[in-house]
Amino acid sequence: MADPGVETKNLVSIILARRGRKKWHWTDIFSYTYLALGIFLMFGPVLWLGMSSFKTRAGLLEFPPTFFPLGQIELQVEGYEKPLLLFDVKMDDGSTRQLAQIRRIGIVSQMVDPKNPGEKFKIPIDQRTKVREFRMAWENYRDPLERFNFLLFLKNSVVVTVVATLVTLLINSMAAYGLSIYEFRGRNAIMLFVIGTLMIPITVIMVPVYLVVTNLGMVNSLWAVILPGAATPTGVFLLRQYMLTIPKELIEAARMDNASEWTIFSKVVLPLAMPAIAVLAIFSVMWRWNEFLWPLIVLNRTEVYTLQVGLNAFQGELDVQWHYILAMTVVTLIPVALVFAFLQKFITTGIASSGMK
């Protein structure tokens, strides 16, 4: 229930109202300036990407650029096969008329009055300005789906992300179960080993992992991307820390009932560890969706490119087709944006409590 009094206060006093202390300190002004600048710097670029992705190829070449996607109006004029571009023309007598361009010859353009197709003009090009309207170039999104392998890349990325996450969750939760529920000789050694592997990033072992993957015959298949990173030490660590908090009595009770170890794992411990598993699942999806360096190394054929590798290949071409790249970038960004919108709490608490991403 909103306090009705709030609405009657004027805007300034609402903005300036402070909890607790009454006096303004220089840090308050600094804070709000910083935050305003922050919004601009963090959101601005993404907004600009979104806006630009709806501009036509010609619209993108314009300098200075317009904020909104604008397209020049095209008209179907009687007697002409193709639609003609519409211009505002300053006539010699000082008046302004809307004319459609038939063709341009050097610095002169031949124009016609769309309302009266018989009337033709020769106009110097500096006397005309384009007539534009707000128009979203949906073709930027549609064309890559039809013409390029974009759908294939999308499919590859989805396959890699889903399969890798499932494998990771299964083997990591099994390992975490083994390390948290049992007490056995060598447990600490294994734990040290897990933490040790945490410290060996792919950048250090790229060449030999490539050799291993080649040996297993997986180069240029999606398995080469899925398998090497599946056993994440981060995941084992995260899940184990969580499973340690599950009361031992529950497991003892299940054993009394003659439940097998696998049943205890899948029916008792996993459901209880769901919060940690969810965090790992979200992380894994993001790692895999965004992964770049390793796929770049092992995927050398277009058919197996993931989105990230495909996007990079497009932007490296000689004739960069920005109108398509921007649209595809937006598509690549959408799943992550959705994950973030729905699961922000999970992610931020996961990072804050584990210090990992």
Add this chain to the structure above:
Amino acid sequence: MIKNTDQPAAVKNTAVSIAGWPIQQVFRLLEYPFSKIQRGVGIQGMPWIFLLPNLIFFGIFVIIPLFINFAFSFTGGTELFLSNRVYTGTEQYRFLLDCKTFGDPITCREDRFWKGLYNTFIFVFFQVSFLVLFSLITALILNREIRGRGFFRAVFFFPVLLSPVVVALIWKWILLRDGILNAFLVSIGMDKILFFVSPEWAMFWAVFVSIWAHMGFYTLILLAGLQAIQPDLYEAAEMDGTSKERVFWRITLPLLWPNLLVVVVLALIKGVQVFDEVFVLTGGGPGTATQFIVQYIYNTGFTEQVQNFGLASAASIVLGVILFVLTMLQLAVTRARDNG
């Protein structure tokens, strides 16, 4: 309003039950073989059975490669398979480390490696200092009683989730010759700047974009550290009429210090391995101005006409040594934080 807050939970529950069904079936299928195994090895053997798949993966994709890496670095030639490679002793290392003066990459035989190392050093120096500075400022501000705190936290955090390729493309689009930044410069009466042609500007934007992308992560860790500081300390200081500046220097900073150290070392470890964003943004250019050590390894091992795996391995072991030192530092500061 109240309904809205329930929605994510409902969505989550349906999602969980839809995704959960096939998974349950898989678990049911695995029940039989695992109970067989349990009869075989007994309950004492089961932890090893549970650990096995993960350990096999670690073994194949981390431990074995780690050893092969050393083997590679002592061999030459262009063959990928070890049995076909020629043993050359420490030649790769001698080649890499052959310098007249170590301060100047041009005097080295493998100047690209040293240029990469040198670039990485410059990058890490600026990136880490400003990254930590801005993360700290942001965390301090977000820790205040601010309207819409959750919103602002999200504003600074979301780039962390974007892929490096997406981040690089977003900024490349802004920084192009006819991009919006140059349009702005022209509109205030300045000349266009070709950001990717000037080595200094390319490095500046490499640092800037990388800070933009990762700041949210470190902000979050520092924010957690700030929120762990006992509020009664601040209350006591306020009662005494202590000035805000003094509170910051005498309470906030000393208590946050261990977290700050952890953040610095984490940022160092990530910074040394910089590749993705900058590779897409500048391609390492102009020339080799933004080519870093990981890109050197990548180029040497995978993109050159003659793939020099031995040299790439030797270089990655040098990188490994640097990371090892930093990791030891990380362990030390983390332990100090958690014990202190």
